[in-house]
Amino acid sequence: MKIELLAPAGDLEKLKIAVLYGADAVYLGGRHFGLRAGAGNFTEEDLADGVRFAHEHGVRVYVTVNIFAHNRDLEGLPDYLDMLCRLEVDAVIVSDPGVNRMIRELYPALPVHLSTQANTTNWAAARFWEELGVRRIVLARELTLLEIREIREQVALELEIFIHGTMCISYSGRCLLSSYLTGRDANRGDCAQSCRWKYALVEEKRPGEYFPIEEDDRGSYILGSKDLCLIEHIPALAGAGVSSFKIEGRMKSVNYVAGVVKAYREAIDAYISDPENYRFNPTWLEEISKVSHRDYTTGFLFGRPGPAGQHYAGEIYRRSHIFAGLVRGYESDSGMAVIEQRNRFAVGDEVEIMVPRGESFRQKITRIINKEGAAVDAAPHPQQIVRIPVDKPVPAYSIMRV
Ligand code: SF4
Structure with a gap:
């Protein structure tokens, strides 16, 4: 098959x-x-x-x-x-x-x-x-x-x-919605995702007064x-x-x-x-x-x-984990993973590491070493390269999540 x-x-x-x-x-x-x-x-x-x-x-x-x-x-x-x-x-x-x-x-x-x-x-x-x-x-x-x-x-x-x-x-x-509202044409690959914007009703002589469109007690979800x-x-x-x-x-x-x-x-x-x-x-x-x-x-x-x-009003996007970093390499002599930071993580956090093939595993962060070789408490800057000790070897392109 x-x-x-x-x-x-x-x-x-x-x-x-x-x-x-x-x-x-x-x-x-x-x-x-x-x-x-x-x-x-x-x-x-x-x-x-x-x-x-x-x-x-x-x-x-x-x-x-x-x-x-x-x-x-x-x-x-x-x-x-x-x-x-x-x-x-x-x-x-x-x-x-x-x-x-x-x-x-x-x-x-x-x-x-x-x-x-x-x-x-x-x-x-x-x-x-x-x-x-x-x-x-x-x-x-x-x-x-x-x-x-x-x-x-x-x-x-x-x-x-x-x-x-x-x-x-x-x-x-x-769809012509995005093209009509922004000039960005969905049929040429440039959709502004206008269907996900928040819409309201406005009476022509009362500019600036927005009346909510409520289909039911959850709000509007027509688009x-x-x-x-x-x-x-x-x-x-x-x-x-x-x-x-x-x-x-x-x-x-x-x-x-x-x-x-x-x-x-x-x-x-x-x-x-x-x-x-x-x-x-x-x-x-x-x-x-x-x-x-x-x-x-x-x-x-x-x-x-x-x-x-349809999606009801309220919080639309959800996720159970935050993308903390992308593994760029692994140093076998020191047992350290080289991480490109994507969201803040800190010493003491327990993260999940997803590897391309095989089981994900949990990892406690005990140390963070910055590019200059200094130990730091947290990796706060996006795209920053840091190293952390890991319990087992991790291949490049593994994903670290908190
Ligand atoms: S994502 Fe929304 S605005 Fe864009 S083409 Fe689809 S329906 Fe239209």
Whole structure:
């Protein structure tokens, strides 16, 4: 049985984290032609490094070329595709039929994955794209399990779905809210996430007087979706014929990518190794609850989500742990881990260290040594490099949390 875990790579560091924590494939955007303009997109040099690193670890790389192209966008496209082929990326993610056609004509060996932005919601559309040479479809998020299964029965191409992450309140990412309010166009990868802002009602002759919009005693939640989380439904999705499970979040932190990829890796491995006796392990859900997230929903998988899929007013984001530092190295002679600080931690704290593979462990901080070699009580400055003694060796890219 083949199930691919596909993780976001917002930049080169996140790519390495995704690879080391267990992704089978990563997706990323170059500087041009891809959605998510603010995701720290890859330069050609970064892209070359990223592809090399991923391939050395047996991990595939997919590059987004999924803007809704205007005529002027097509001019530089052949050169860009040429570069992607030279770097031997494994596929491109496309939403525009014209872009797909150009790729099929100019680079027929380059696999095309159809983006979720193309809104494939039925088997006839899937068949249409299959006939045009598309290798894989990232299905629209608005499908039920039954609909996914029906599409699977009608086409041979690969099916991918979003299994985890933030949901757009609009239809499969098609939205003008941000473009209208800020000029930042979601369909060119520059969404300001305007659906998460706080809205009020203003009468035209009373500027500055804001009346709250209250749908019920919890306030207003018309524009706020909960986050998608399908980790408990891996057998059902595999049974429906989905071969790639995609985690959303090229804008998320390295802590987020590490924790979510690790939990899904363990769940998928457990399922693949023994599907008959697979049991969901609640610690996987605990793991993904340690990173910043909204309440979780299963989206449309079991029918229309209704109010239960919306986020109510009040505290929106939650997490059980704070990202304290990223392990940059380990000095075996002194037994010290080299930590790049991300949030304050101090002598006396008990932290959790999550390693890319294997069990996390708890570690009491007994000493902190700064860059100058002096013992300090705390590591208060972001990105500061410090050393702490650890009970066991820790590989680079381990995550320290309090
Ligand atoms: S404003 Fe919200 S719904 Fe619209 S594209 Fe951005 S995240 Fe999606």
